[in-house]
Amino acid sequence: MADLTNLTEQEQANLDLAKEYMRIAYTPGEASADAVAHLCAPGNKFVGPTTFPGTETLEQYADVHGELMTKLDDLHFVSFDVEFVKDDRVALRYTAQGTHKGAPHGDIQPTGRQATWTACALFRAENGKLTEFVKEWNKLPMWEQLGWPIEECLTYND
Template sequence: MATSIKLSADETKNRFGVSIAIENFPSEITAVEAKNVQTVLSYMEIAYSPTDNKGTESVKHLCAPNDTFEAVSTFPKAHSAEGYADEHAKVMSALSDLRIVRFDIVSPKGNFVSLRYTARGSHNGGPHNGIPATGNSAEWTAAGNFVIDEETGKIKHWWKDWDKMRMWKQLGWVKPQDAEFL
């Protein structure tokens, strides 16, 4: 039975080219799984970079032809991984210091890569949906399940779940009347 290991930001950089710590990672993976992890982490690093995410063109080299993306409750206009980069760039224009703090878990199995991560940012940029900068900071989690195309080694499909309400409440973007968020 494989055990879980922790990778520091430096260890992740040396192994996968991305400087973000991984809290839980399998101690044993195949060479193909390692390449799939590198593809996903590279995509995430670009998509969450206020300077590197310029939308579709920033991530196109990591996406298979006709890739798909599903996150209806969080990014309803995005239907591909490239489209997500476009929509996420809009969020980052409001959260100019947005970053992934750590990967809580990265779990590859064959051509699947699942991850959960913690992100942080402050509304110190432009307006978000007409709300001027609040100066508030937030920390939240999100998860992604990726399918990597076996022929190209690129992202074929991605499902995303995001604790959007927690983020929005901390940033002052929504004040739910019928729910309590601790």
């Protein structure tokens, strides 16, 4: 992990901001647009077409991620594997885990199967607010572990 002991005050504030967003967006029952709105700049942008196609803002991401967590109602971070901060940029690579024991996934009733996966969240902050979130996540391993239809992971549109 990168040395985070020599961060500027602003870099530490940006790291704290990104991690607070992630904490809320990854807390079952808490994740929602309203819950993260105070952390997000007007006109912010979410980029992650393979993650949740059609999601364009950080607030929308919190909403759709909250919906996912109705299915994986014990979803949690296992670890932050890499944390990197430079100026207005924050990168977090993390491992998460959850069990399909909540709501059905489409026609699939809760399976009780657990999945562990990794993803990367790249943030940009400006004036104490998040302006951009780029998410890199190959959800195929998660879907396979849960027994969900892998066709749902094929989101490329020509």
